[in-house]
Amino acid sequence: MTTITQAGNxxxxxxxxxxxxxxxxFGAE
Structure with a gap:
């Protein structure tokens, strides 16, 4: 659960x- 949450974040x-x-x-570049 924690790993999935960290990945989502x-x-x-x-x-x-x-x-x-x-x-x-990048838009200004």
């Missing part, structure tokens, strides 16, 4: 970071 965090960089970083 990791993917959610990764998605948030990717979205942030897509909007603020």
């Amino acid at each position: 990791g993917f959610a965090l990764l998605g948030a970071c990717a979205e942030y960089y897509r909007v603020n970083g």
